[in-house]
Amino acid sequence: MNDVTADVKITKTETLNVPVAGVQEQFREKIEDAYAHGHRLCIRGGGSKDWYGAATTGEVLDTRAYRGVVAYDPAELVITARSGTPLAEIEQLLSARQQMLAFEPPHFGPGATFGGCIATGLSGPRRMSVGAIRDFLLGASILTGRGEFLQFGGQVMKNVAGYDVARLMAGSLGTLGLLLDISVKVLPIPPASATLRQEMGARDAVRKLNEWAGQPLPITASAWHAGMLTIRLEGATAAVRTACSTLGGESMQNPAAAMYWQSLREQSAAFFQKAPAGAALWRLCVPSTTEPALLRDADSQLIEWGGSQRWLFASADDDALRQAAVAAGGHATQFRYAKNGIDVFTALSAPVAGIHKRLKTAFDPAGVFNHGRMFVGM
């Protein structure tokens, strides 16, 4: 029989293809031991997002020995890599072939790994135009809380065999299993990009962004803060040129423009660095049309994602802020900086919490992984 998979040319880079023999086995032994003795494990890659989510306990299970790109063929638009692979290495490999992780994952530190990027489920400025990690995740293999190896999804774009358990891993904060090999869809880097700025109040900015999103304009990122709206256009050269003249505004050139979007993604921009003493950085996710004044004083907000994501500093136990986000149809996360406030994530309804509890039991019956990182008992 003719084995096609063995004949195909899979682009592998020598430097990235690190031998990992035995690493999976070590992970499995560690998990089985924890399961048998009722110990807890804390899954960790580069530790760049240690601060995200609620506090957890347990011996660190370091994923970084399990690294390397397993398969990458630009014509398939798919990359498969091990969870401990540095995110920067994956991005470098893709950009050499004019491709990218379209959800622009934040690194939050030089050590960021691919597994951490999937487990936290965080996306960058392009979120509203292309989707989040869950929209690109095609397959994942895991070790469960009993140390069992399971593989879901695959490397193809369309796959409805069995439940889509792989996508469930995106944003699961390591509470269901240890991620091993992960396949994601990649996209071509758009041939042209432009950044435009114009002065505008928060209310007008939210209105404009929603109106523009209903028109065939190639807007892929937006940010409003302190009376200034900045947008990014990406796509075919001619389309970007036409959109620039339609929308107007002052053009921001590269490298300043690229650095600006990166500073938002990585939260190195001045807004994020000026945390008032003792305050927490709150992330409010709301319907894009939400009036800024419904949440808090507009001037205190940095508004991203066409109006859907709003950042502001407030006390870590500011439940009124969370209630305002919920009332608007969204939710609020105590994202970073302060600790010991109210719950990090907005609580779930009782029936949905019940489903969560049963899922946790299915994947991790003894509660080995990342205990309490998402919710109490999860």
Added chain:
Amino acid sequence: MPGCTLLTDKEDVAPYECDGLAAYRQLPLGVVLAESEAHVQAVLRLCAHHGIPVVPRGAGTGLSGGAMPLREGVVLSLARMRKIINVDPYARTATLQPGVRNLAISEAASPFGLYYAPDPSSQIACTIGGNIAENSGGVHCLKYGLTVNNVVRVRAVTMDGEICEFGSHAPDAPGLDLLAVLIGSEGMFAIVTEVTVRLIPKPQVAQVVMASFDDVEVGGAAVAAIIASGIIPAGLEMLDRAAAQAVEEFVHAGYDTSAAAILLCESDGTPEEVAEEIERLTTLLEAQGATRIEISTSEAERLRFWSGRKNAFPAAGRLSPDYYCMDGTVPRRAIGPLLLRIREMEKRYQLRCINVFHAGDGNMHPLILFNGNDRDEWHRAEEFGADILETCVELGGTVTGEHGIGVEKINSMCVQFSDGERDMFFAVKHAFDPQRLLNPDKGIPTRARCAEYGRLHVRGGLLPHPEIPRF
């Protein structure tokens, strides 16, 4: 319950005995036609109390028997819940009851210059609730995504009558992404009562390039070259010679019947974008060895080019009394090798097979031609189909890209997933439906069933324990 209809007479329930996969039939105990969420809740509570299984149903257009009734079960039809609750052009969303037809969403959004992107071929009839159950795709999903990428929120009732909200109008809802796993769960987790979808601006123009190849492998290489060059076409579809000849006789779309393969490649967007992309595509296709290239010059011509592809199934119906449609997906690079393997199988099973496929995402629809009145031919067609699907798994793909497992491909799941993985699927179902009453016995085979089926789980072309010799 006022307004809620219950059908129990044999002649009344007979129309519900099968879905689009007519080869599998079963009369149910009864059929409930729900008209509100309260009806759904009451029916589920009652059935849960009495331990009666429930099979949800939309328009019944599914192709894998997912809505086939159970003898001791109730069919819960959502087809009468067809209210468009709201279309919000400012927020670019539409909120719908589950029985709203797919195409009706785009029709309602059209006055605002918006549409709902996923367009399964049955879109004039299929419902959004059914699309959620199957994670439906369509010819444009390479560029615009599947149902999972275009639905933001679902309200649903679980078997115990609890109302749950999955996802929201805001991005990244807290907790696990239950919406992602609910979509494509084939009605086995919860009954959808309300859906919010994302609407996107209608592209201003669309144009199609039609290219001929004198070799299927060369056509497959051209597809890979297009993707590698950084173009994501709005549609990328292929027909083999047998399929092109069949449709040409039927609809006279102007297809080159001497070609070994026909590639249809659509570009959409602003006039500038489309002009730029069509030029790049034409140059690329020429370089890749296309023997004939035609570009649509009008909307009428674009639709004529597509009419052949869109009529492939009825054209198969003219060639043969019956046809059996397969739905495996393989990595793009394996399209050519799979077609060669199918050609060998035609000889082995003594049946013809014509091939149409979503080349852009490797989703194949081989149509096996047979005569259903001949029991032996149907048996061979089933075997032929299972062989194709298991070859897809061996080539690194999956047994179903968009039609679902249902009752049809349940045995092939034994090949694609290990015992442990199938056990986990049951555990995930248990998390939503602990009583196992919602569309049970579909989608996931038990260990016992797989043992009986007797074919082993294959991964990456390797049987488990490759060190053990097998004869």
